[in-house]
Amino acid sequence: MPHRKLARRRGPDPARALAYRVLREVSEGAYANLALGQALADARLDARDAAFVTELVAGTCRLAGTYDRVLAAASGRDVARLQPALLDVLRLGAHQLLSMRVPAHAAVGAGVELAAAEVGEKVAGLTNAVLRKVAARPLDAWLAALSAGEDAVGALALRTHHPRWIAEEYVRLLGDEAEEALAANNVSPVPTLVVRPGLADLSELGGEPTRWSPFGARRPGNPADVDAVRQGRAGVQDEGSQLVALALAEASGGEGPADADAPGAAPWLDLCAGPGGKAALLAGLAADGGRRLVASEVAEHRARLVAQALRAYSGDHAPAVLCADGTAPPWREASFARVMADVPCTGLGALRRRPEARWRRRPGDVDDLVPLQRSLLASALDAAAPGGVVAYVTCSPHHRETTEVVGAVLQASGRSVTPLAPASPLPPDALLAGGPFVQLWPHRHATDAMFLALLRVDN
Structure with missing residues (x-):
């Protein structure tokens, strides 16, 4: 045959x-x-x-x-x-x-x-x-077929394409607004560019200026097509990330030596700087006031990314890059006028840009990260000089990574700390009810869901 x-x-x-x-x-x-x-x-x-x-x-x-x-x-x-x-x-x-x-x-x-x-x-x-x-x-x-037998949260998670535990947290935070917020995670954002202050002008970016940040522009296409981006005088950075860095730079500190305006006063610190976006913006803002930024990152490969992001800065106030563990730092306590603590988190606020993260993350990841987040915030408070300001930042809206971390650390801290409302322009509905903390959202503000707590160390 x-x-x-x-x-x-x-x-x-x-x-x-x-x-x-x-x-x-x-x-x-x-x-x-x-x-x-x-x-x-x-x-x-x-x-x-x-x-x-x-x-x-x-x-x-x-x-x-x-x-x-x-x-x-x-x-x-x-x-x-x-x-x-x-x-x-x-x-x-x-x-x-x-x-x-x-x-x-x-x-x-x-x-x-x-x-x-x-x-x-x-x-x-x-x-x-x-x-x-x-x-x-x-x-x-x-x-419709797969939703048969699901409860309301299960059906919401299915039709918005999220794991149930993430949908539950959104409902907890936003109630009836949760579906709109979850749906916004399914819309790919237009790339947002940012100039390095003192190195590039906004007009070089093209595109549409960002709504609140004076340093950004949304521009479709490949960012590498922009000369300033290729040269390191500009970069790619979500507007929410720009806003939390700007809020720290413009925060109202105390009157002590850490907040003096003279060149040579206390430097600024980015405690968890990798991959370098916030550090690059903070470096220019610090230099404008005669300050120097110290950018610290525990992972060597990420420290190299930070150095690459900062490569266009030079001169007396050029930033320094350290490969160091923020929970066991090499610097002396009370050394910095501004401290950025953008801590490792689940990244649930950037799901529109990191589409695989929603399925890769598990509820246990929050349990694993919270102790590190508390330790890093405590270290950031220790690093701030009297009158200095700490920004605790996460790219996650999860309550256990945001308000609960801040509350637990402030309760345990031996220093006097005052939460501050941001002085820089922010969306009017970004402040959380009952406190000065900030929560941005993609569906409200077209940014990542960044959380910000500004904390002035009084003594």
């Missing part, structure tokens, strides 16, 4: 193959924005293909948990039983079928070709069958 010849495969589309390779890196622990940026730089695609790859990667990462539930229903098996490489192929296919304007036959066919080339011919049939079942319903119909 003659053997039936296998149909000749055309091979995967190069753009989809590139997106798949990036997604595999992300699944193995890489950051999506960094892996995607490097892949696009190496591939040198035209603008149309680069945009297609970007949407494939970012969109698939953003809705990965939702697609896993769809794929489990379509395949009749727990996705944990699928080969990780095949699961990434199926996620890419699901995104094209449910969230992009790709014809079903093209998405299914491309998924089969990709699976055969990257995973093996033996999974081509399974890929075809699963993706065809996914294509049988639009996303809204899948969400």
Whole structure:
């Protein structure tokens, strides 16, 4: 009996193959924005293909948990039983079928070709069958079916594409406003640029000036196309990040030597400076007042990123970069007029820019981070001279990483500390009720969900 010849495969589309390779890196622990940026730089695609790859990667990462539930229903098996490489192929296919304007036959066919080339011919049939079942319903119909039996929070988490524990925290913080806030995490922001004070002018950035920060502009496209960015005289920084740095620089300190205006007065400190965005803005603001910034970072590779971000500064007030542990610092206590403590956190406030983080993070991560956050804030207070000001900052709105950390540390501190309301321009609805602390939100302010507590050390 003659053997039936296998149909000749055309091979995967190069753009989809590139997106798949990036997604595999992300699944193995890489950051999506960094892996995607490097892949696009190496591939040198035209603008149309680069945009297609970007949407494939970012969109698939953003809705990965939702697609896993769809794929489990379509395949009749727990996705944990699928080969990780095949699961990434199926996620890419699901995104094209449910969230992009790709014809079903093209998405299914491309998924089969990709699976055969990257995973093996033996999974081509399974890929075809699963993706065809996914294509049988639009996303809204899948969400309605999967929501059956869910309570209100579970249904909210599913339709906004977040894990339940994150949706619960948003409801706790925002009540009926939670759905709008969660939905805002699914909208990719326009890149925001920032000038280094004294090194570049806002007009060099192009784009639209930011609403509250006088140093920023929103500009679509590749930031590296801007001369000032390539030269280190400007950078990429969310407006919320700019605002918390500006608030520290313009905070009202005391009248002691730490707050004197004369050159040579107490320097400023960025306690956890990596990767260097806030340090680069603070360095210019400090130099404007005759101060010098000390930027400290515990991880060597991140300290190198800080040095790269600060490379354009020179002269008497050029910043210094240290590789040091902020919880066991090498500097003397009460040495700095301003201290930025932008502590490690879950990053739940930057989910629109880090789409994979919502599925990678777990509630236990908060438990692990809170002790470090408290230790770093206590160290920051110790580093501030009398009259100096500390900014406690997180890119997370989670109450355990924000107000609870500040409250616990102030209660345990042996120093007299006064919480301050920011003096710099901020959105009028950014102040938390019952206190001077600041919470920014993407859906309200088009910034990351940055938290800020300004604390003046009185003695």
